[in-house]
Amino acid sequence: MEDSGRFDEKSFSNGDVYIGMIKGIVPHDKGKYTWSDGTVYEGDWEGEKMTGKGLIVWSSGAQYEGEISGGYLHGYGTLTTSAGCIYRGGWRMNAQHGIGRKQYSNSDVFEGLWKEGVPEGSGRYTWNNGNMYVGNWKNGKIYGRGVMKWVNGDTFDGLWLNGLMHGTGVYRFGDGGLYIGTWNKGLKDGKGVFYPAGSKHPSLKKLHSPRDSDHNGFLLNVEKQEAPKARVKRSLSENMPVISRFKSFRQISHRTSSLKINLIRSDSAQDCVCHDSSLTLSNALDGDQSEASGESTLVYEREYVQGVLIMERICECSESSREKKQQNKFSVKQVKKSSCLDIFEGRRSYYLKLNLQLGIRYTVGKITPVPAREVRSSDFGDRARIRMYFPRAGSKLTPPHSSINFYWKDYCPMVFRNLREMFKLDAAEYMMSICGDSGLRDLSSPGKSGSIFYLSKDDRFVIKTVNKSELKVLLSMLPKYYRHVGDHENTLITKFFGLHRITLRGGKKVRFVVMGNVFCTELQIHRRYDLKGSKQGRYTNNDKINCNTTLKDLDLKYEFHMDKKLRESLLKQISLDCKFLESQHIIDYSLLLGLHFRAPENMKAFVEHHESVQRQESLPSGDEGQLLILPKGLLLVSHEPSIVNTAPGPHIRGNTLRAYSMGDNEVDLLLPGIARLRVQLGVNMPAQATRRLQEDKDKVEAKEVELFEVYDVVLYMGVIDILQNYNLRKKIEHAYKSLQFDPMTISVVEPKIYDERFIKFLEEKVFPKTP
Numbered sequence: 001m002e003d004s005g006r007f008d009e010k011s012f013s014n015g016d017v018y019i020g021m022i023k024g025i026v027p028h029d030k031g032k033y034t035w036s037d038g039t040v041y042e043g044d045w046e047g048e049k050m051t052g053k054g055l056i057v058w059s060s061g062a063q064y065e066g067e068i069s070g071g072y073l074h075g076y077g078t079l080t081t082s083a084g085c086i087y088r089g090g091w092r093m094n095a096q097h098g099i100g101r102k103q104y105s106n107s108d109v110f111e112g113l114w115k116e117g118v119p120e121g122s123g124r125y126t127w128n129n130g131n132m133y134v135g136n137w138k139n140g141k142i143y144g145r146g147v148m149k150w151v152n153g154d155t156f157d158g159l160w161l162n163g164l165m166h167g168t169g170v171y172r173f174g175d176g177g178l179y180i181g182t183w184n185k186g187l188k189d190g191k192g193v194f195y196p197a198g199s200k201h202p203s204l205k206k207l208h209s210p211r212d213s214d215h216n217g218f219l220l221n222v223e224k225q226e227a228p229k230a231r232v233k234r235s236l237s238e239n240m241p242v243i244s245r246f247k248s249f250r251q252i253s254h255r256t257s258s259l260k261i262n263l264i265r266s267d268s269a270q271d272c273v274c275h276d277s278s279l280t281l282s283n284a285l286d287g288d289q290s291e292a293s294g295e296s297t298l299v300y301e302r303e304y305v306q307g308v309l310i311m312e313r314i315c316e317c318s319e320s321s322r323e324k325k326q327q328n329k330f331s332v333k334q335v336k337k338s339s340c341l342d343i344f345e346g347r348r349s350y351y352l353k354l355n356l357q358l359g360i361r362y363t364v365g366k367i368t369p370v371p372a373r374e375v376r377s378s379d380f381g382d383r384a385r386i387r388m389y390f391p392r393a394g395s396k397l398t399p400p401h402s403s404i405n406f407y408w409k410d411y412c413p414m415v416f417r418n419l420r421e422m423f424k425l426d427a428a429e430y431m432m433s434i435c436g437d438s439g440l441r442d443l444s445s446p447g448k449s450g451s452i453f454y455l456s457k458d459d460r461f462v463i464k465t466v467n468k469s470e471l472k473v474l475l476s477m478l479p480k481y482y483r484h485v486g487d488h489e490n491t492l493i494t495k496f497f498g499l500h501r502i503t504l505r506g507g508k509k510v511r512f513v514v515m516g517n518v519f520c521t522e523l524q525i526h527r528r529y530d531l532k533g534s535k536q537g538r539y540t541n542n543d544k545i546n547c548n549t550t551l552k553d554l555d556l557k558y559e560f561h562m563d564k565k566l567r568e569s570l571l572k573q574i575s576l577d578c579k580f581l582e583s584q585h586i587i588d589y590s591l592l593l594g595l596h597f598r599a600p601e602n603m604k605a606f607v608e609h610h611e612s613v614q615r616q617e618s619l620p621s622g623d624e625g626q627l628l629i630l631p632k633g634l635l636l637v638s639h640e641p642s643i644v645n646t647a648p649g650p651h652i653r654g655n656t657l658r659a660y661s662m663g664d665n666e667v668d669l670l671l672p673g674i675a676r677l678r679v680q681l682g683v684n685m686p687a688q689a690t691r692r693l694q695e696d697k698d699k700v701e702a703k704e705v706e707l708f709e710v711y712d713v714v715l716y717m718g719v720i721d722i723l724q725n726y727n728l729r730k731k732i733e734h735a736y737k738s739l740q741f742d743p744m745t746i747s748v749v750e751p752k753i754y755d756e757r758f759i760k761f762l763e764e765k766v767f768p769k770t771p
Helices: 319-331 339-343 347-367 413-422 427-435 468-487 564-583 601-615 728-740 751-766
Strands: 006-011 017-023 026-034 040-046 049-057 063-069 072-080 086-092 095-103 109-115 118-126 132-138 141-149 155-161 164-172 178-184 190-195 243-245 250-255 260-265 271-274 279-282 298-305 308-316 385-390 406-411 441-443 453-455 461-466 496-503 509-516 527-531 558-561 590-597 635-638 665-671 675-678 685-691 704-706 710-720
Touching: 347 385, 347 406, 347 413, 347 427, 347 496, 347 509, 406 413, 413 468, 413 496, 427 461, 461 468, 468 496, 468 509, 468 564, 527 751, 558 710, 558 751, 564 685, 564 710, 564 751, 590 751
Parallel strands: none
Antiparallel strands: 006 017, 017 026, 026 040, 040 049, 049 063, 063 072, 072 086, 086 095, 095 109, 109 118, 118 132, 132 141, 141 155, 155 164, 164 178, 178 190, 190 298, 243 271, 250 260, 271 279, 298 308, 308 704, 385 406, 406 496, 441 453, 453 461, 461 509, 496 509, 527 590, 558 685, 590 710, 635 665, 665 675, 685 710
16 A cells, blocks of 8 residues: 655754655645744645645735645635735736736725736726726736726727827717827827717717727636646745826816917826836826817817827818718719729738738748849849749648639849848848738728728838839839939838739739838828929818828928938938939829927927926026926937937938038937937938918818917928839820910929929928028
8 A cells, every 4th residue: 555644743954844744755745834934834745845725824924825836826826915915816837827806905906817927918907096997908018909987987998008098099078078089108199089078979889890809898707717836935925016196197278269278187187007017007188178168069170299289170060061971972973993993802802912921921932042142134124033823722832822813923033132131121021021910901092093002010011003004114114223222322212122913813913012111110190291393183172181191282281491411411312313213204203201290399398387387386586487498399419329229210221311400410319208219311300390371371271270380390201103104195194284284283294394393392392491
């Protein structure tokens, strides 16, 4: 019969004592172990290690009761700290893991999913003051989709990033008002719509993805969750952290009728910091609830920059106007779809994206192992290609897939491989960006071409369908384009990374090009402009404008003043690029310009001044005015190559720009509390946007109010749409339109005239010399 052990008491030289079952010379089955510092474990043992169920009581008063494995807290158990925190749920290797509920010493409660000691996944956090958040977490912080409900009745349902509202969302005020818009790191940033209390709200179903879970229906069931392992260490006896609360933010409310600025204190806007999970939650409102007029016929279209209201437009939204819009909706003429849209609509759009990924993965994988070499004349042209058939069942060279059968053609693979290397793109990163599991995102076409646009998951690449003539233009100009890009590191011309074709059953063909995204930046792009330097038809109807609309020449309300040296470098490179395009007989190209607004300096000065006055009981005479003095413009600092986080973005090369105001030294752009960015051509270029006098005052709506005349902006730009040459069809179009309009105002003109007009427009209207 096997020896089951014996009961014994054993003392050790270090003062520890064990009382219980012993098998051989080691603890076994059940026993009690007391350390010299007073810590006690009583429970199951196996092979001299604590394994099974037991109770640990530390000398500090903290205790754990639950499952243990191999000396680790592992499984399901309850930890009570000396400070009064109680965690009940799953454990793995000494860390909270799985489903669990934690009550902090200040009565705050989190219940939900944990991973390696911090909340991650779905969960509910309830503060002791009644505020509650239900939604997603990541690495201990509010992250993803979630709903925050304040005790005063306010709720926010939208996207979060590191504990801050970030992305699209809906803020519903306790009095019934509603704001739908976008947030950037806790502050309203971009365009949105405010519905006052009493007004009829739109349907919010489209704002919520069907895949989003019902956060209000989140159920916590710790009894059924298997908990993880944890090792017994005396460090667990340390007091668990608590949640501390800070004072409410001061908030800014802007009443555009009087253009006065009022400071409002909201008890619902708080900074809450959870030290245990590194949670930072801030809610920076701006007093919209004070503006609820109760008029059901008024809707406010607003625009914010870092929490500052810069523009408001009052719209009437009555039943009659809604009925009129509904009638107009059904009276719009149907536009004939292009061949691309006709081929790939509905389910077939998924097939197109899958085909793109399969083909690009195959091409890059095939060309990458080829030893690097200089391109030859034979690497250019229609005959320099890779062709492959992708049957659905797979073949010796291609994998099986869930799309439809297709033929793949990759043009000039060696040339585009060298271009990718020229722009410092790693082949693996390129494939993962476009061919990763997250797939490609659809974009609406900003032009009249009817092209299909896709955006890679990390925003680095734009994929656009092109027609046969555009493909021929690119292949024809590719040798000189390759040379131009090699000679000019700072070129603003579109960066091409691949040219491909998909052929389906029946001979239907779709051609597309992979390009760099001009607006790949962590900063939000508040305005987008497509500037050609022409006037005829270059405006956007108000009813078609939204936060993602690309505006045109006549929509541009600003001129941009920048450092003398930065302006010279920019215009010089644009001139070189335009001369190249002129040599290739290219027209219809444009400058794609993106603006990131910074909060106006006068507004920041007012806020800083007012808060300083609130903090101090009294100020010496004369100091009050000095508080309003802040440095104007964005801050430029000398470039430091040792600082690695100043990279401007993907596919950018060349030297950092020099600024006249900094003694002709290379400079970085410093955005306090946000980033330090290298200033390069077309990327991170600081400027001041000044409102121009309206040439036609009748175009300015009386109900639209812009609160500031000068803004600090960061500019992003590139020369795009370079695949249209001045062929016979364009010559006929020019002759026809010249009979109707002033030949200098239409877009279609000879390449030389187009070049000169484009440069003149940029020099005089967009980037004029600073007085």
